[in-house]
Amino acid sequence: MNKAITDGLVLMPPAFTAGLDVWSSEDGTPGSATYDGAGNAALVTADQDFGGCLELAKTDSTQKLRYMGQTPILPGCYLQVTARVKAISGNLPDVRIAAWAGDGSENEVTGLVDTGPSTTLTAYGEVVEVTAIIGSGARGGVDMPWGTEPVYAHIGLDMTGANGGVVRVDDLIIEDVTSFFLRDMIDWIDVVDFGAVGDGTTDDSAAFEAADAAAVAAGVSLLVPEGSYRLNSNVTLEAAVRFVGTVSMPGGNRLTLQQNYDLPTYIDAFGDELEGFRRAVAVLFNSSSHESLDMKGRRIEINEPIDVHAMAGVDNFNTRRLIRNGLILAESSNNWDPDVVTSQATYSTSQNTTLTNVTNVANIAVGSLVEGLGVGREVYVKEKNVGAGTITLSAPLFDAVGTQTYTFTRFKYLLDFSGFDYLGRFVLDNVELHGRKEASCILLPPSGLIFHVRDCFFTEPKHRGITSHGRGCQGMLIDRCQFLSGEQTIPAQDRISICFNVNANDVKVRDNRAARPGQFGIMGGTGHIISGNHFFQGDDESDGIRLAGLVLTKPNCKTTIVGNYIDNCSIDWTNEHDSDPEHNAELSFGALKIVGNIFFATDVASSFRFLIVRPVGPNHYIHGLTVTGNSFKVIDSTIERVEKMDTTYAELDWGRARNIQFDSNTFNGIGQYTASPITLEFNENSPSSTWVCSFAEWMPFGSWARNVVGLTTENRIQNSSGGTVWDMPYAQVEKGTESNEVHLHWSEASQGRVQLTVRMDNQR
Structure with missing residues (x-):
């Protein structure tokens, strides 16, 4: 950096031969005495060493020479002042560079070092x-560090020591030497200095790596200046780096930034939000140095699904990785439209x-929702075999034996993990996935363990x-998330969005909110453990339908x-993912605890129920159900009861009910x-x-009245004669x-009052 060149600053004072009226014998300030006509100063036009110069006799204890022009002093700019002198006669003095510092009001800035090192002739x-x-910073080699208050100086020299000597002074030289301190000031190494071209074509990989090695050795940062730098191989930068220019790479190569x-x-490196995200994710899955990608609050807008597997470039991954702190937003695009295929296929319980015999199987996408007669809710295509004409389902079908036409609907997701074979221990933390009623949010891998979503927003998924669509949900954790529907003004029964589905075991859904x-x-x-959630599905309809x-x-x-706070919706308990829904040698409905929840509804149809058991095959029964400590409340309407058995397909066998606790609940409305x-x-x-x-x-x-567990008579039981019945x-x-x-059978005709306690089940 040279301000005389870059900003056109005039630093050099005029030659002495131009006149001594601008050279002061005092501080150089306006009105001070000059050497013009002074008895101890003369111009020498042809000195053998200097050419034109000033001859000066020392008559004061500190003989001053100051240029009366204002030499600018700028923060971050360093000026070197040079004077060449020689003794002619008389006593030999000491000589030093000196200056007077002025502020923006043309007052002296005091308390500064205003002289340089002294040299004896x-x-x-x-x-x-x-x-x-002279400069603003107290850096090594700076003789007069002045800070930022001075804005100009009157520069010259001093002669000290004994009087009576005569010296000649060559013209003063003032130079911008900021470049001497660039390495200390800027603390970076430029890739261009190591051969990077930045023309978008030349392979600059080697130059980047060489510059990085130098930056690491020097303990400084790396600068990628303006330009387009092509990197044709994997590049790892160990030093911190700042991108002014951008880079491009082949799709299979990675830029690994260890410090940044x-x-x-x-995004700065690749000049594009989505491309930057792709490249960062590729490193996340292929570098052992980083376990998390911090989006640092950045928003990326996308107009098509992000294929995470394609970015990662690996099929199986089971090491904890995390993406956090950002927003992924869907732009309006036809790329979000679902792919819908209708196809005939055959189902058998032997391969449940x-x-x-799936027609048109090649056009059916993995991850498609399957709909048809006898198909339970949220059954998906896990995989397909085009050659064999088969499709593997995420769950069995309960009543679909034979051949029929199915509909396969492939939704489009902001983050699509379906290309992985296996993905374990992946975390999304504090990320908002905003579907804008255009896109769905996350499609899990077909297989995996402990996919964790925490403190995330799922906003307006379509x-x-x-x-x-497989078992990538095994052990999944959904914690403290917000599911904000884009269907909030639509009647509840007409909505199509679902916050999540699960096919595998041991899922924890905790402290979430769904609107x-x-x-x-x-x-x-x-x-599963479902705790601390608030999900509400009501609408503004009168006598509303609830799902x-x-x-x-x-x-x-x-x-x-x-x-949980279960608001304007119900819990449904079914066996609709059972290819042999009739009860046989298996466990029937059981092992469910519903404890300490708030159940609430507003202005609903009287037929609404909070808890529904719906067997889709006969001979089932309940053998393990706890419904205790819950609050059931309805306002602006009244419902008949809180629970029901849906007999659309079959009834439960209440003669086999056991281990049911349904008490200590409160009821309002x-x-x-x-x-x-x-x-x-x-x-x-x-x-x-x-x-x-x-x-x-x-x-x-x-259900049935199966067991009497308590009988107490109140007051006296009397026979027909008014006598007491003691038995x-x-x-x-x-x-x-x-x-x-x-x-109740008495030994004789009796009348009176009893308190009778009955159970609907056998306790064992």
């Missing part, structure tokens, strides 16, 4: 050069996750938030639903309280030997046409 006729450097591994730097989606979650597999918020598709689901065990009061006002005690509406799901009755359970009555 030791011989007559010997030319001696004295120098000093973050999305903004990759396979469709055979169809799906998170889709599992008016079509459905919150469709969960196959077992071993399932959470669907469990495994009968023995081994699942806990605890501490509910027509019929239900519980098991339940205690009811029965009054017999006329003597009878058989008391019929009906639990018809009180048994959950309209106890015996009870018969499962009486009446619906098996929901208990008959």
